Amino acid sequence: MVVGTIRAAEERYAPLILCFNEAITPTVPIALGMPLLVNAARFANVPVATILDHGTEFDSIVQAIYYGSSSVMFDGSILPYEENVRITQELRKITRAVGVSLEAELGSIGGTVLEYKETDSIESVFTDPDLAVDFVKRTEVDMLAISFGNVHGVYKGEPSLDLGRIQEIFSLVDVPLVMHGGSGLSDEDYPGIVASGISKINYYTAMARGAGREIRRIAAEQGEHLIYHTLIARGIDFFDEDTKRVLDLLGASGKADRAFPVFIGS
Ligand code: 13P
Numbered sequence: 001m002v003v004g005t006i007r008a009a010e011e012r013y014a015p016l017i018l019c020f021n022e023a024i025t026p027t028v029p030i031a032l033g034m035p036l037l038v039n040a041a042r043f044a045n046v047p048v049a050t051i052l053d054h055g056t057e058f059d060s061i062v063q064a065i066y067y068g069s070s071s072v073m074f075d076g077s078i079l080p081y082e083e084n085v086r087i088t089q090e091l092r093k094i095t096r097a098v099g100v101s102l103e104a105e106l107g108s109i110g111g112t113v114l115e116y117k118e119t120d121s122i123e124s125v126f127t128d129p130d131l132a133v134d135f136v137k138r139t140e141v142d143m144l145a146i147s148f149g150n151v152h153g154v155y156k157g158e159p160s161l162d163l164g165r166i167q168e169i170f171s172l173v174d175v176p177l178v179m180h181g182g183s184g185l186s187d188e189d190y191p192g193i194v195a196s197g198i199s200k201i202n203y204y205t206a207m208a209r210g211a212g213r214e215i216r217r218i219a220a221e222q223g224e225h226l227i228y229h230t231l232i233a234r235g236i237d238f239f240d241e242d243t244k245r246v247l248d249l250l251g252a253s254g255k256a257d258r259a260f261p262v263f264i265g266s
Contacts, residue, residue, distance in 0.1 A: 001211075001239050002018060002036060002037060002040045003040070003236045003239075004235070004236040004237065004238065004239025004240040004242075004243060005018065005239055005240075005243045006018075006040055006041075006044045006048060007236070007240045008239070008240045008241070008242075008243035008244045008247060009044065009046050009048065009243065009247065009256075010044060010045045010046050011240075011244060012244055012247045012248070012252070012253040012254070013046060013253065013254050013255075013256045014046060014247040014252040014253050014254065014255060014256055015046060015047045015048070015049075015252060015255060015256050015258065015259030016044075016046065016047075016048045016049075016247075016252075017048070017049045017050070017051055017071075017200060018037045018040065018041060018048060018049070018050050018051070019050075019051050019052075019053035019202065019204075020033050020034050020037055020050065020051070020052055020053060020064070020069070021052075021053040021054060021113075021204075022052075022054075022055075022060060023054065023113075023114060024113060024114065024204075030052070030060060030063045030064055030067060031063070031067060034050065034052070034063070034064055034067035034068065034069055035067050035068065037050045037069070038050050038067065038068040038069060038070075041070070046256040047256055047259040049070045049071055049101075049259070050068075050069045050070050050071065051069060051070070051071040051072060051073055051101075051103065052064035052069055052071075052072040052073060053073055053202065054073060054075040055072055055073050055074050055075060056074075056075055056076075058091075061074060061091060061094075062094070065094070065095065065098060065100050069100065070100065070101060071100055071101035071102065071103060071142070071143075072091070072095060072100060072101075072102060072103070073102075073103040073104070073105070073145070074087060074088055074091050074102065074103070074104050074105075075104070075105045075145075076088060076104065076105070077105040077106065077107065077108045077109070077125075077145075077147075078108055081131065081135075084104070084106070084135075085135060085138050085139055088102070088104045088135075088139040088141060089138065089139050092139055092140055092141065096140075101142040101143065102141050102142050102143075103141065103142065103143040103144070103145060103178060103200075104135070104139060104141045104143075104144060104145070105144075105145035105146075105147075105178075105180070106127050106128075106131060106132055106135050106144060106145070106146060106147075107124070107125050107126050107127030107128065107146055107147030107148075108124055108125040108147055109124050109145070109147045109150055109151060109152055109180045109181055110123035110124040110151045110152070111123070111124075111151035111152035111153040111154070111155075111181060112152055112153050113152050113153045113204055113205050113208075114153075115153075116153075116154060117153060117154065118153075118154045118155065118156035118157075119151040119152065119153055119154065119155065119156055120151070120156045120157075121149040121150070121151055121155075121159065121160055121161075123151070124147045124149070124150075124151060125147060126147050126148055126149070126162065126165060127146040127147045127148065127165065127169060129165065129168045129169050129172055130172075132144060132146065132169045132172065132173055133172050133173055136173045136174075136175055141175060142175060142176070143175055143176045143177070143178050143199075143200060144169075144173060144175050144176075144177055144178060145177075145178040145179070145180055146165075146166065146169055146177055146178070146179070148161055148162040148163070148165040148166050149161040149162050150179050150180060150181040150182070151181045152180060152181040152205070153181070153184075153205050154184060154205060155181075155184050155185070159184070159185055159189070161185075161189065161193065163192055163193065163196045166193070166196040166197045166198060167196045167197055169197070170196065170197025171197075176199035176200060177197050177198050177199060177200075178198070178199070178200040178201075178202065179193060179198045179200070179201045179202065180202045181202070182201035182202050182203040182204075183203045183204055183205045183206035183207060184205055184206050187249055190249050190250055190251075191251065194250060194251055201250055203246055203250075207239070207242050207243075207246070210238070210242055211235060211238055211239065211242075214234070214235070214238045215231065215235070218230070218231060218234050219231075
């Protein structure tokens with residue numbers, strides 16, 4: 001994924017953020033996974049940032065910083081509000097000291113990317129705009145993930161997104177807003193989401209399922225001749241093509257010069 005997505009970002013002259021998510025790849029230690037992302041980002045010809053996605057453990061977040069990630073996310077969205085604020089404030093002190101960007105989440109985004117399971121946005125807790133103002137003021141986070149009908153993994157039925165809520169939060173806080181659960185919508189939905197004020201879109205499940213279909217196709221085509229490195233090479237081509245499609249869809253193509261990631265030690 002790393003090789004294919006970076007190749008796509010370079011070909012499209014688009015900025016990119018590579019996420020490392022411990023829940024999705026529990027068998028890859030941060031000590032191996034994060035340096036891989038950080039090095040790939042460092043040598044890319046376009047601005048590429050890295051982030052620890054949905055960090056919930058203090059140790060993981062500190063490790064991600066140690067291994068050079070340009071940003072980390074603390075996800076305290078299921079905690080009581082004051083607890084979410086308190087831990088985010090603690091992590092703000094640490095991240096600020098070393099120049100690492102911090103994302104936090106307010107309101108809860110339902111669903112899972114770990115299994116094929118449809119999720120209703122009703123299961124989510126939408127972000128309260130007034131609370132978002134208080135949260136950003138007190139925690140001084142760099143990016144805020146909000147809940148407005150977006151769900152992780154597979155959407156159940158027609159997604160119902162509250163764009164008015166994004167617009168209201170966008171008008172009240174001055175940090176970039178993040179959409180998790182970014183894949184699985186219709187192509188026509190994305191321009192409105194971006195125009196409403198979302199700057200960072202986390203996109204995974206639809207691409208991962210597409211890769212699964214591609215692997216099945218390659219396996220059927222190659223039969224007994226399938227060998228691992230063919231799969232890797234064709235997998236990279238798949239992620240390259242699909243990432244270009246998504247970058248175009250989200251309006252990121254051609255915008256590399258609008259992003260300025262900062263790497264520690266570089
Ligand atoms: P999807 O897998 O639903 O696209 O969401 C990814 C995500 O939000 C990871 O944080």
